[in-house]
Amino acid sequence: MIRVLLADDEPLTRAGIAAVLAADPGFDVVAQAENGRQAVELAIGHRPDVALLDIVMPVLDGIGAAAEIARTVPATGVLMLTTFSADEQIAAALDGGARGFLLKTGDPRELFAGIRAVADGAAYLSPTVAHRVIQQVSGNRLASATRARAAVDTLTPREREVLTLLGAGLPNAEIARRLHVVEGTVKVFVTSILRRLEVANRVQAAIVAHEAGLL
Numbered sequence: 001m002i003r004v005l006l007a008d009d010e011p012l013t014r015a016g017i018a019a020v021l022a023a024d025p026g027f028d029v030v031a032q033a034e035n036g037r038q039a040v041e042l043a044i045g046h047r048p049d050v051a052l053l054d055i056v057m058p059v060l061d062g063i064g065a066a067a068e069i070a071r072t073v074p075a076t077g078v079l080m081l082t083t084f085s086a087d088e089q090i091a092a093a094l095d096g097g098a099r100g101f102l103l104k105t106g107d108p109r110e111l112f113a114g115i116r117a118v119a120d121g122a123a124y125l126s127p128t129v130a131h132r133v134i135q136q137v138s139g140n141r142l143a144s145a146t147r148a149r150a151a152v153d154t155l156t157p158r159e160r161e162v163l164t165l166l167g168a169g170l171p172n173a174e175i176a177r178r179l180h181v182v183e184g185t186v187k188v189f190v191t192s193i194l195r196r197l198e199v200a201n202r203v204q205a206a207i208v209a210h211e212a213g214l215l
Contacts, residue, residue: 002119003030005046007039007065008054008081013104017052017081020108027115036060040068043076049119053098055082055089063092070097077118094203100124120171123202148211151197159196160214162189166202167209 004021006029008014014032021027031046033039036053037060043051051069055062066078079100080093090101099118102110106126117124152160158179165175172190176183190202199205209215 001026001028002050002115003028003046003048004115005029005031005033005039005043005048005051005076007033007036007042007051007057007062009034009057010054013054017111020111021115024112027112034058036062036065039065040072043069043073047073048076050077050079050115052079052081052115055080055093063089063096063098066093066098067096077121079114079118079124094201097201099201099203102126117169117171120173122166122169122171123206124169125203145211145213148208149213151208152212152214154196155193159189159193162186163193163205163209164214166190166193167206167215169206 004027006014006017006021008017011034014034018029018032021029030048031042033042034057036057039051039053039057040060051066053062053065057065060068062080062082066080069076069078077100078098079102080098081102081104082089083104093101100114100123102114102124103126110126114124114126152163155163161179162175165178170178172183172186176186179186193205194201197205197208199208
């Protein structure tokens with residue numbers, strides 16, 4: 001069962017999301033917070049698998065809370081939830097340690113998929129947010145593609161295989177199954193890939209994979 005911390009300053013929103021998650025026995029909402037500071041304290045106390053944070057909250061916003069949770073409870077994956085997708089907020093959240101970004105207006109199936117992916121150590125962006133991130137990071141697309149291909153060329157053939165599957169949003173366990181290796185081997189590959197590409201996390205590596213044309 002995936003243990004979830006839910007943080008949103010609107011009680012009705014919290015209740016609605018909690019009800020959606022309660023419909024699936026694979027999820028357990030272990031704590032709920034009404035602001036970012038409380039979310040950090042509950043994350044430290046409960047050590048959930050995933051912290052689902054609204055991006056706009058009082059006392060401490062979701063971006064600040066995500067950064068603190070990533071620093072103090074690194075085993076907890078942070079998934080941002082919001083009603084809009086401003087480019088600067090997407091970038092700030094991901095740079096702060098969030099592993100995924102969902103829109104509240106998205107399909108509930110995206111909520112389930114996002115939580116499962118982040119709990120498995122993967123990254124997850126809703127299709128709308130993924131498009132915005134790729135556009136934002138790309139800038140000059142030709143130059144970005146050239147840089148991405150040059151970076152990917154430094155990888156071994158096996159690392160490129162792993163990067164392709166990572167870029168498709170697959171968690172380590174599924175990558176291991178497809179490549180017929182143990183999950184620990186995939187983790188070693190991912191660490192090497194991040195180092196060689198000089199990126200901070202799986203989301204940034206996935207962007208490189210897209211820009212390099214691996215997907």
